[in-house]
Amino acid sequence: MDNQTENLEQLQNQTMDTKVSKTTILSIVAVALLGFMGILTETSMNVTFTELTKEFNLSLGIVQWLTTGYLLVVALIMTTSAYFKTAFSDKRIFLYAISAFFIGDIIAIIAPNFWPLLLGRLIQAIGTGMAMPLLFNIILQRVPKSHLGQWMGFAGLILSLAPALGPSYGGLMQTVISWRGIFIVALPIAIVSLILGMIYLDNEKPFQRDGSNHSFDFKRFILLGTALTSSLLALNQLENGGFTAWFYGLVGLTIITFAWFILASKNATKKYIDIEVFKTRSMVYALIIYAVVQAITLAVNFVLPQFAQLSLHTTTLVAGLVLMPGSILGSALNPLVGIVYDKFGSKYLMIIGNIGFTIFLGLFAFFTSNMTATIIWILYLLMTISRNPVFTSANTGGLAEVDLRFQADANAIFTTSQQFAGAMGTTIGSLFLQVKGSNIALQTEIGTRNFFIFVTVVAALMFIAINRFLANKTSK
Numbered sequence: 001m002d003n004q005t006e007n008l009e010q011l012q013n014q015t016m017d018t019k020v021s022k023t024t025i026l027s028i029v030a031v032a033l034l035g036f037m038g039i040l041t042e043t044s045m046n047v048t049f050t051e052l053t054k055e056f057n058l059s060l061g062i063v064q065w066l067t068t069g070y071l072l073v074v075a076l077i078m079t080t081s082a083y084f085k086t087a088f089s090d091k092r093i094f095l096y097a098i099s100a101f102f103i104g105d106i107i108a109i110i111a112p113n114f115w116p117l118l119l120g121r122l123i124q125a126i127g128t129g130m131a132m133p134l135l136f137n138i139i140l141q142r143v144p145k146s147h148l149g150q151w152m153g154f155a156g157l158i159l160s161l162a163p164a165l166g167p168s169y170g171g172l173m174q175t176v177i178s179w180r181g182i183f184i185v186a187l188p189i190a191i192v193s194l195i196l197g198m199i200y201l202d203n204e205k206p207f208q209r210d211g212s213n214h215s216f217d218f219k220r221f222i223l224l225g226t227a228l229t230s231s232l233l234a235l236n237q238l239e240n241g242g243f244t245a246w247f248y249g250l251v252g253l254t255i256i257t258f259a260w261f262i263l264a265s266k267n268a269t270k271k272y273i274d275i276e277v278f279k280t281r282s283m284v285y286a287l288i289i290y291a292v293v294q295a296i297t298l299a300v301n302f303v304l305p306q307f308a309q310l311s312l313h314t315t316t317l318v319a320g321l322v323l324m325p326g327s328i329l330g331s332a333l334n335p336l337v338g339i340v341y342d343k344f345g346s347k348y349l350m351i352i353g354n355i356g357f358t359i360f361l362g363l364f365a366f367f368t369s370n371m372t373a374t375i376i377w378i379l380y381l382l383m384t385i386s387r388n389p390v391f392t393s394a395n396t397g398g399l400a401e402v403d404l405r406f407q408a409d410a411n412a413i414f415t416t417s418q419q420f421a422g423a424m425g426t427t428i429g430s431l432f433l434q435v436k437g438s439n440i441a442l443q444t445e446i447g448t449r450n451f452f453i454f455v456t457v458v459a460a461l462m463f464i465a466i467n468r469f470l471a472n473k474t475s476k
Contacts, residue, residue, distance in 0.1 A: 020151070023200050024142045027090070028151070030196035031135045032158045034098055037186050037193070038128025039158075041105075042070050043166025045121075047305045047319050048179045056114040060306075061236065064430050066118060067302070070125045071423035072232055076225045077129025078416040082408040083216050083271045084130065085137055091201040093134050098194050101127030105190070108183045120183075133415045140399065140407055149396055153338020156392040157331050163297070164327020164384075167305055171317035217270035220261055224273075227258040228420055235427045273413065277406040285469035286398025289350070290414060291421040292462055293391045296361070296455045299425035300383070303451055304376060306433055310444040314373060322373050326381030330388045337392045346393035346473075350466050353393070356386025358459040365452035368445060390462075394469075401473055 045066050052063045084093050104124025111117035135155055143151045173181035234250035265275045278284055301323065308319035341349060360383035367375055395414060402410040432451035433444055 020143055020147060024138070026196055026200040027142075027202065028135065028138055028154070030193050030200060031094060031131055031138065032155070033189060033193035033196070034094070034101060035128060035131040035135050036158050036162045037189050038074075038101065038124065038131060039162035040166050040169060041121075041124065041182055041186055042067060042128070043163040043301060044170030044173070044182050045179070046302050047167045047170040047309075047316050048174050048182075050306070050309050051174060051316060052114070052179065058114060060433070061430060063114070064302070064426060065236075066121055067426050068232060068236070068423045068430075069118060070121045070128075071298075071419045071426065072229060073122050073125035074129040074132075075228060075416045075419035075423065076221075077126050078133055078419060079224060079273055079412055080216070080221065081130070081133030081137070081412040081415065082273055085133075085408045086271060087216075089201075089203045090134060090138065091197065091203040093130055094197045094201050097127040097130035097134070098190060098197065099127070100124065100130070101190055102187075105183045105186055109180050129419070132418075133411055136399075136411045136415065137408060140411065147342070148400070149338040149341035150335055151338070152396040152399075153335040153341070153392055156338070156388065156395065157334035161328065161331035163301055164324060164331050167301065167319065168317075168321050168324040171315070171319060171321060175315070175317045215270050217268055217272035220264050220268060220270075220272045223257050223261040223264060227254050227261060230254045230257065232423055232427060235424065235431065238431055274406060274409045277402055277409045277413065280401050280403075280406075280410075282401040282469055282472040283398045283410060285465050285472065286394045286401065287414060287417055288465045289462060289469065290391065290394040290398060291417040292458060292465070293357070293387060293394065294418045295421040295425035295428070296459060297387060297391075297425070298422035299429035299451070299455065300361075300364075300380075302426045302429040303433060303448055304380065307371070307444055307448045308373065308376065311441045311448070312371065312373060313441070318373060322377040323380055325377050326384040329381060330384030333385065334388055334392055337389050338396070340389075341393055341396055346397040347470055349389035349393040350470070351463075353386050353389035354459065354462055354466060357383060357390060358456060358462075360386060361452055361459055362456040365449055365456055368449035368452065390466075397469070397473065 049060060049063050049066075052058070052066075053060055056063070088096075101124055104120045104122070104127065107120030107123060108117055109120075111120055135158070136152075139148070139151045139155055169185075170179075170182055173179065173185065177184070230250045230253040234247055234254060237244065237247040237250060262275065265273070304323060305319040308314045308322060309316065314322075337349060360379050364371075364379055364383075367379070398414065399407060399410055429451060432447040432454070434447065
C-alpha cells in the first residue's frame, strides 16, 4: 500500500466514529454553492432558447449549444480532476474554479450577440467542471463512512435542486429582466461562495504517491476530448444534415480516438485518468445506470419547456414553473435517500425507483396529445421522486465499490459521465424536436411523444444494468 492510500485511510478512520466537523461542513457548502450556480445557470438557459432563436435569428440546433457546449466543456474539465487532486490543494482548485466562473459570468452579461455569450458560457463551464469533482472528493475524503450516504445525498440534492430551480429561475429572469438577469443574480451568490472558500477550504499540499510521475498527460486528454466532442458533433449532424459523409467521418473519428486513448492509457506514466478502475465490474454497471438516468433527466428538462411553449403556447415563465414543484420535492428527498442507503443499501432504492421512473416516463408518452401544464407538473413530480433514488444509489454505491486509491479516478469518471450524458441527452432531445413543417405546434407534439416512447424503452432496459450491478457488488 502506498503512502497516499495510507494517509487517506487514516484521514477517514480518524472521523469514523465522530460527527462531521464545522470546517468540513462549511468547506462543502462553499464548493456546493459554486457547483449549484454553475448548474443553475446551465439549466435556466433552456427556457430562454425560444426567445434567443428570435433575438439572434438562429436555429434551435445552434442555440442549444449554449447547453450542449457548456456540458461538453464541463465534462472535459472533469476528466482532469484526478490530476488536480494530486497536484493542488483544495483551496487552489477552488480559486481556479471560481475565477473561471466570474470571468465567464461577466462576459455573458455584456455579450452583444450569440457568439460572445457562448464564449462566456464555455469559460464558466471550466469553473463548474472543477467545482463538482472537488465537492465529491471532499465528501469522500473527510466524511465518516457511516454518514457517507447522507452527505452524498446532500451533494445529490445540489445536483438536482439546481436543475429543479433552473427553468423557473430562467423564466422569471427572462420575464422580469432578460436572459442577462440569469448571470447578474448569480454574482452575489458566487461572492458568498468565495468568502466561505477562502476561510474554510484546506490549503495543505495534496498527498502524493511516491515514485509516480505527476506531470499531466496532455496526449490522453486531447484524445479523450476529441472522442467526446466528435461524438456530440456526430449527433448534431443528424439534426442538420442527416446521415451524410460528415456524420460517418465524425463517428469514425470518435471510434479511432477513443480506441487510441484506451491503448495509450495501458502504458501511461503521466497523470490523467487511471482506466484500471474499470476492472471493478460493479462500478461499471453503476456508471451505466448513473449516466443513463442523467441523460434522460436532462433530455426531459430540455424537451418539456419547448413543448410547453411551442405546443401548449405557454409563456416562458410558465414553461419553467411547471417543472419546479417536482424538482424541488425530488431534490429535498435526496438526503433522506442517502440515509435510507446508509441503513439498507441500494437494492430496493434502485429497483422500486426505476419501476416508478419507467412508468411515469411512459405516462408522458400516453398523455402527450392531451397534455396540460397541470399534467406536466404532476407527472414530472412523480418522475423526479422515482428517479432520485436510482441516481443517488448508483453514484454512492458505484464509488463505494472502488478501492480507496482509485476513488479520485472513479469520481472523475462519474462526474464526467454525468455532464457528458447530460450533453448527449440535450442533443437527443433536440433531435426529436426537429420541426420540418409549417405546423410547429403539431410537429413539436409528435416529436415529444416519440421522445418519451424512446426514453421509456431505455429506462425499462436499465433493469438489466441494475440486475448486473446488484449481482456483482461487494458493498451494501
